[in-house]
Amino acid sequence: MNLSKKRILLVDDDEDLLRLLSMRLTGNGYEVSLAQSGEEALGLLPVIRPQLVITDLRMEGMDGMGLFDAIRKAHSSLPVIILTAHGSIPDAVAATKRGVFTFLTKPLNSRELLREVDKALSLSPGGVGGELGQEWRREIITQSPLMEDLLSKAHLAAASGSSVLILGESGTGKELLARAIHQASARASKPFVAVNCGAIPDSLLESELFGHTKGAFTGADRNYSGLFRSADGGTLFLDEIGDMPLSLQVKLLRVLQEKQVRSIGSAIATNINVRIISATHRVLEDEIQEGNFREDLYYRLNVVSLELPTLAERREDIPLLANHFLQKFTSETGKTVGSFSSEALDVLISASWPGNIRQLGNVVEQAVALSTSHVISSDLINNAIRETPEDIPSxxxxxxxxxxxxxxxxxxxxxxxxxxxxxxxxxxxxxxxxxxxxxxxxxxxxx
Missing domain, CATH: 1.10.10 (Arc Repressor Mutant, subunit A)
Incomplete structure (x- = not known):
């Protein structure tokens, strides 16, 4: 498979039309795969990892809309173009309202088809299981369809410039996703600044975010510009936003509304241009109900919401991640541990991982440290899992x-x-x- 080419899956029960369309698209530099039924197309999706599906509407068995609905459940950001000789305005309106990218009537105009294909592919950065080598997401290791779908949404969100709220359990990689979104955005050349709102005492968090002037409070022995100014032009990542005290939430909301920040002890406000990505493992709707989080700030931060799956929900990634950590820790320690035994991999894949990727990294690190052979055994993994707290608190x-x-x-x-x-x-x-x-x-x- 040539990952440098844009990949298209063509679906039609008319062999002659499949051949004709394939020739047109291949001649324009696309990599084309063919399916003669909706069922066959669904089986090919995880294998060929297309970035666009073009399907006929009327087919025996699963029709084009049935195929679209099945694709939407598993790969919600994969664009679909539907073709039909029986097209009508009501059909087209109904299809596009449900999320079909566009609806074209046969016989097809080649220029119109290629124009719509180009538009659709511009919205599909990676397709199903997209290229791992893309620079913006190079630190995210995955072959999980769940993660690929999330990354496609993240790429679209990055281009929009809107505020993003990342949800997910502790240890699922929220900061890694935030960095990827920054790298995929127009702000990639500007700073990415991260702060954990739960790791800084409440009394210091305001100063850390907005800055302070010399003498503004005891211990302020110099001017400090703050993280908002440090991130100017770039992205500010507010991790564990659910832990921010209410008094500071009010001030953060004002900064986001006015796009100005004022240091503690100063009367002068400075204009800022910062994109906010925030993250939390908390259910903010519940925090709002309990009076711990402001609803108006929630809607300001939650323009686009992305939820990271747990490691247990992406078990196909466990061998990839485990080997990544193995290479990392052997490189750091200089040990010559080369692989996991098949039994050790079975243990890793079947473990519950309440601490998610962070816990997996800890387990592999301990196994590398204690290994006395070239291959990590299942006993080492079992012992490391038992000695890792079942739930690693933030x-x-x-x-x-x-x-x-x-x-x-x-x-x-x-x-x-x-x-x-x-x-x-x-x-x-x-x-x-x-x-x-x-x-x-x-x-x-x-x-």
């Missing part, structure tokens, strides 16, 4: 759990006396009450 979750346990311990010691507990924690009473409220702790229960 930094934000670990900090939240510590804070909650710490506050409960203080209130137990002081029998629910908030003033006394605040003094022990070296926090003022108002701030301490806010902490209790954030963790839904009622001090009177400890009296």
């Amino acid at each position: 930094f934000a979750d670990a900090r939240r759990q510590f804070e909650q346990e710490y506050l409960v311990q203080l209130l137990k010691i002081t029998n629910g006396n908030v003033s006394h507990a605040a003094r022990l924690a070296k926090r003022n009473r108002t701030e301490f009450y806010k902490l209790l409220s954030r963790h839904h702790i009622v001090p009177t229960l400890f009296k």
Whole structure:
């Protein structure tokens, strides 16, 4: 298969028309595969990985619209052109409303066909299982149809310039996807700046994002421009946006609306040109209902939503990822471990992976470190999986759990006396009450 050519799947039960269309498209530099039924086409999709499907409407068995509906379920961003000798305006309108790229009537005008093919292919960066070598997505290792469909959507989102919200469990690769979107965008030559909103104390996050002037607060011994200005012209990735405090959400919303940022301690606002990509493992709709996240900010950030599958949902990628990590860690350590045994691969493929790709990387790293032979055994993998926590918490979750346990311990010691507990924690009473409220702790229960 020539991955440098655009790949088209032609579907028609008329052999003569298939041959004629194939000659026209091949003559214009496309790589063409043929199917004589909708069922055959579905079987070919994961094999030939087309970037466009052109299908007749009327066929025996599965017709063109049936094929389109089946394609849409598995590969929602793969464009489909439907051809028919029985075309009508109502058919065309109904088809395009359902997502068909376009609807052409036979006999076909060659120029019109080629024009529509060119338009459709401009929207299909990778097709089903697209090229792994594309520069914008070179760090994302996959052969999963789920991931390929997501990457096609990500490429379209990158070109749009809209704000993107990336959803997914911890360890699924949200920052990697954000970087790929940046690389596929018109901002690729400008900075990509990432910040984990859950890893920075609330009191410092505002300064980190917006900057501060010298003397604006204790410890501000110099001017600091902030991450928004650092990302000017490029992309700012706000990881774990669901952990941002409400007070800062208001200020972030104002910055996004006004496209201006003002440092702490300054009266002067600076114009900024920054694209926002945010990510969270939380269900923000639930956070809104609980009063922890602003609905207006949610809609500002969630113009395009992309959800990363768990590692368990893309098991076909586990051998690829495991070998990637094997090469990485052997290169770093200088060890001569060359491969996994077939039994070790079976264990990797069948494991539950609650910590997703991050956990897989940890397991492979430990197996490489402890291996005494050229081949990693299943025993090493089993031991590494057992010794890896079943659920690896994010930094934000670990900090939240510590804070909650710490506050409960203080209130137990002081029998629910908030003033006394605040003094022990070296926090003022108002701030301490806010902490209790954030963790839904009622001090009177400890009296």
